[in-house]
Amino acid sequence: MTTIEAVKLRRILDSRGNATVEADLWTATGYGRAAAPSGASTGTHEAKVRPVEEAIRDAEERLIPDLVGRDAADQAGFDRAIRDNDGTPDLSKVGANVAVALSLANARAAADAYGQELFRYLGGCFAAETPFPLGNVIGGGAHALNATDIQEFLVVPTGAPSAADGVFANAAVHRKVRDLLVSMGKGSGKGDEGAWAPAIDDLSAFEVVHQAVTAVSDEVGFSIGMGIDVAASELWNDGAYRYRDASRSPEDQVAYIAELMDRYNLIYVEDPLQEEDFEGFADLTSLVGDRCLVCGDDLFVTNPERITSGIELGSSNCVLIKPNQIGTLTDTWEAIELSHTHGMDTVMSHRSGETTDTTIAHLATAFGCIFLKTGAVGGERIAKLNELIRIEEQL
Ligand code: PGA
Ligand code: ZN
Numbered sequence: 001m002t003t004i005e006a007v008k009l010r011r012i013l014d015s016r017g018n019a020t021v022e023a024d025l026w027t028a029t030g031y032g033r034a035a036a037p038s039g040a041s042t043g044t045h046e047a048k049v050r051p052v053e054e055a056i057r058d059a060e061e062r063l064i065p066d067l068v069g070r071d072a073a074d075q076a077g078f079d080r081a082i083r084d085n086d087g088t089p090d091l092s093k094v095g096a097n098v099a100v101a102l103s104l105a106n107a108r109a110a111a112d113a114y115g116q117e118l119f120r121y122l123g124g125c126f127a128a129e130t131p132f133p134l135g136n137v138i139g140g141g142a143h144a145l146n147a148t149d150i151q152e153f154l155v156v157p158t159g160a161p162s163a164a165d166g167v168f169a170n171a172a173v174h175r176k177v178r179d180l181l182v183s184m185g186k187g188s189g190k191g192d193e194g195a196w197a198p199a200i201d202d203l204s205a206f207e208v209v210h211q212a213v214t215a216v217s218d219e220v221g222f223s224i225g226m227g228i229d230v231a232a233s234e235l236w237n238d239g240a241y242r243y244r245d246a247s248r249s250p251e252d253q254v255a256y257i258a259e260l261m262d263r264y265n266l267i268y269v270e271d272p273l274q275e276e277d278f279e280g281f282a283d284l285t286s287l288v289g290d291r292c293l294v295c296g297d298d299l300f301v302t303n304p305e306r307i308t309s310g311i312e313l314g315s316s317n318c319v320l321i322k323p324n325q326i327g328t329l330t331d332t333w334e335a336i337e338l339s340h341t342h343g344m345d346t347v348m349s350h351r352s353g354e355t356t357d358t359t360i361a362h363l364a365t366a367f368g369c370i371f372l373k374t375g376a377v378g379g380e381r382i383a384k385l386n387e388l389i390r391i392e393e394q395l
Pocket of ligand 1: 040229297353
């Protein structure tokens with residue numbers, strides 16, 4: 001029933017118009033499909049993506065014959081087969097894009113063979129709650145030209161009675177932000193993830209989002225928190241964080257972020273320091289970790305070894321999880337388990353280049369992530385948000 005009978009890889013479009021990998025996988029009674037996303041502000045230590053066409057050609061020749069005939073219900077074995085076939089620590093031979101599409105499609109096919117939704121198959125009876133949606137409403141950095149230095153200004157509806165209410169609250173904040181920007185004469189287009197990309201400085205962006213959050217929170221009657229993804233590795237150059245109007249040493253950066261946190265009541269800060277600064281992360285976490293989630297994205301790249309270093313040094317209290325950063329579902333699960341065992345929260349995340357694949361909504365629910373970070377609007381973002389609404393209905 002769960003023996004893999006056929007696997008098909010193809011080249012499809014992502015939301016930036018680039019090629020990415022989609023996998024279809026069949027067992028006698030199950031079928032699964034998944035696609036690889038891709039980043040723009042990628043971490044140095046991420047698993048390596050290969051050019052789509054050659055990666056597919058090689059996988060058809062050298063990898064897929066190893067996978068056909070395996071048991072799809074043995075996810076760890078399936079993922080180990082990919083790793084053994086690859087033989088490198090960063091999946092550079094198979095390509096992380098091929099690996100993650102295959103790994104997730106396999107889980108979907110196994111779930112389908114058992115007649116279960118993916119979140120139920122993976123989470124069992126303990127999958128009882130959906131995460132809160134975490135969405136960006138203004139952004140710049142590597143995701144938009146001539147916009148803010150800080151990559152993402154985020155909102156999370158922490159008081160929402162349901163995930164569905166939260167999804168609509170985030171969309172309302174996104175709309176309110178546009179109205180405020182237009183009234184300032186700063187109306188703009190959107191960046192890669194659907195957030196507004198106005199030509200304003202970071203402090204103005206904080207003010208706009210704060211105003212929007214306050215207005216929408218009053219309307220809907222529940223609290224909405226603010227957060228940021230600094231994506232600080234993108235600002236880090238020659239020993240300092242280079243903002244358009246300032247340069248900050250690592251110590252200044254910690255003080256600056258802590259000040260922003262207090263001024264705007266930030267409940268979530270991602271990558272406040274560059275990807276090698278485990279100690280700087282620890283300094284910030286000891287300052288503000290009692291009232292704010294300090295989250296490592298490029299710092300950890302969903303890699304259990306790097307998360308272990310972070311645990312030893314007290315670098316953060318939260319870990320960003322992107323399955324394609326590490327390459328397989330088993331590794332993703334291990335990263336989450338390790339984080340939760342050590343008292344850290346996890347946030348399941350999209351990439352800036354996405355498809356309409358909805359798998360991360362299932363993973364976030366199955367594995368008990370606190371947030372699902374997947375934008376606020378846009379076809380490839382709402383695919384996941386709407387799936388979260390459907391999942392919630394079944395809990
Ligand atoms: P990326 O950015 O998908 O372009 O890497 C998202 C993030 O930094 O969280
Ligand atoms: Zn990030």
